[in-house]
Amino acid sequence: MNTERIALSRPSITALELSCMADAAANGWGEHCYDYIEQFQRTFQQALNVPYAITASSCTGALHMGLAALEIGAGDEVILADSNWIATVAPVVHLGAQPVFVDILADTWCIDPDGVETAITPRTRAIIATHLYGSVCALARLQQIADRHGLVLIEDAAEAIGSEYQGQAVGTFGRFGCFSFHGSKTICTGEGGMLVTRDADFYDKVLTLSNHGRRKGQQRQFWPEVIGFKYKMSNLQAALGCAQTQRMAELVERKRQILAAYRLLLQESDGVKMNVEHPGTRIGAWMPTLVFSPQTGMTARRMVDEFQSRSIDGRVFFHPLSSLPSFGLQAGQPVAADIARRAVNLPSFHDMTDAQIERVTQTVKAALHAGC
Numbered sequence: 578m579n580t581e582r583i584a585l586s587r588p589s590i591t592a593l594e595l596s597c598m599a600d601a602a603a604n605g606w607g608e609h610c611y612d613y614i615e616q617f618q619r620t621f622q623q624a625l626n627v628p629y630a631i632t633a634s635s636c637t638g639a640l641h642m643g644l645a646a647l648e649i650g651a652g653d654e655v656i657l658a659d660s661n662w663i664a665t666v667a668p669v670v671h672l673g674a675q676p677v678f679v680d681i682l683a684d685t686w687c688i689d690p691d692g693v694e695t696a697i698t699p700r701t702r703a704i705i706a707t708h709l710y711g712s713v714c715a716l717a718r719l720q721q722i723a724d725r726h727g728l729v730l731i732e733d734a735a736e737a738i739g740s741e742y743q744g745q746a747v748g749t750f751g752r753f754g755c756f757s758f759h760g761s762k763t764i765c766t767g768e769g770g771m772l773v774t775r776d777a778d779f780y781d782k783v784l785t786l787s788n789h790g791r792r793k794g795q796q797r798q799f800w801p802e803v804i805g806f807k808y809k810m811s812n813l814q815a816a817l818g819c820a821q822t823q824r825m826a827e828l829v830e831r832k833r834q835i836l837a838a839y840r841l842l843l844q845e846s847d848g849v850k851m852n853v854e855h856p857g858t859r860i861g862a863w864m865p866t867l868v869f870s871p872q873t874g875m876t877a878r879r880m881v882d883e884f885q886s887r888s889i890d891g892r893v894f895f896h897p898l899s900s901l902p903s904f905g906l907q908a909g910q911p912v913a914a915d916i917a918r919r920a921v922n923l924p925s926f927h928d929m930t931d932a933q934i935e936r937v938t939q940t941v942k943a944a945l946h947a948g949c
C-alpha cells in the first residue's frame with residue numbers, strides 16, 4: 578500500500594506566483610514598495626465586490642484593528658461561537674473586553690442566532706460571526722438581531738474565501754469582515770490577512786490605526802495622532818496574494834471538487850455527516866469535515882490516531898473555547914462540545930490526487946467497520 582504522507586493542507590504555487598514574487602523581490606522597493614500591496618487590495622476588493630480593503634500581517638491582526646477601531650474595550654461584551662479558533666477571541670481579550678460564548682447550530686457549525694439573543698446584555702457591543710470551515714452563518718438573522726439591539730455585526734471569514742450568501746461574498750455583510758492568508762487557508766501569502774468593509778469612515782479609522790496612528794493625508798512627517806498597530810503585510814507577501822487572488826475561482830472550485838469527491842465516497846449511510854450547503858448559500862469548502870453519528874461510536878481522537886497510523890494528516894474539530902485553560906476548562910456549550918468529540922477535518926490540498934482521496938475514505942470506512 579502506498580504510504581506517502583498525505584498532508585492536511587498545502588498551498589498551490591504556480592509559475593504565476595513565482596513570477597510575481599520574483600518581480601517584487603527584484604523591483605518592489607523604494608517608490609514601488611507598496612505597488613503589490615495596493616494591487617492586492619484592489620484585486621481582492623474586486624473579487625469580493627467590496628469598496629474597501631486593508632492588508633494585515635494576519636487575520637488576527639485585522640480583527641484586532643477592527644475591534645480597536647470600534648473602541649471595544651473594558652466593560653464591553655462580545656458574543657462569539659464557542660466552536661472557534663483561538664484567533665477569534667484573542668483580540669477581544671487583548672482589548673480588555675469580555676468574550677461571551679454561544680453554542681453552534683448542529684448543521685453549519687456556526688453561531689446559533691437564538692443563543693445570541695439569549696446572551697445579549699446591556700454591556701454587549703458586538704457579535705462575531707465565524708463562517709466555520711467555510712460554512713455560511715445565518716447572516717440575515719444575525720444582522721436583524723444586531724440591528725434590533727444596536728450591536729455591531731463582525732464576520733470572521735478567515736476560513737470562508739469563496740463562500741457566498743444570496744450571491745454576495747461572506748465577509749462583506751458586517752461592519753467589517755476579516756480573512757486569513759495563512760499557509761493552510763484557501764489563499765496563501767505565508768502569513769497574512771485582510772480587513773474589508775463598506776463603511777468609508779470606519780475604513781479611514783482602521784487605515785490610521787494600521788499605520789501606527791498616522792492619518793492618511795497628514796502632511797506632518799512622523800506624526801502619529803493616536804497609538805496604532807504595526808500589523809502590516811509586506812510587498813513580497815502581497816505579490817503572492819495578487820497571484821493567488823487572480824486564481825481564486827480556480828482555488829475555490831478545487832476545494833469544492835474535493836469535498837464533492839469525499840461526499841460521493843462517504844455516504845450518509847456510513848454514519849457520517851459533512852459540510853452543508855443550504856439553499857441561497859454557496860460554501861467555499863475550506864475544510865471537508867466529517868461528523869460521525871453517535872451510533873458509530875467513532876471519536877475524533879480515535880479517527881485522527883487511525884489517520885496517523887496510515888500517514889494521513891487528519892485534524893480534530895476545534896475544541897470549545899470555553900473548555901480551554903484560559904477560559905476555565907468548562908464543559909463547553911452542549912452542541913459545540915458534542916460535535917468536537919466526534920468530528921474531524923480531512924486533507925484537501927489543491928494538488929491532491931483521486932488516489933489520495935480514496936486512501937483517506939478507505940481509512941475512514943475501515944475504522945468505522947472495525948466496530949467500536
Ligand SMILES: *Cc1c(COP(=O)(O)O)cnc(C)c1O
Nearest residue numbers: 635636637662664735757758759
Ligand atoms: C486561521 C483563522 C484565523 C486566524 O488567521 P491568522 O491569519 O492565522 O491570524 C482566525 N479565525 C479563524 C476562524 C481561523 O480559522
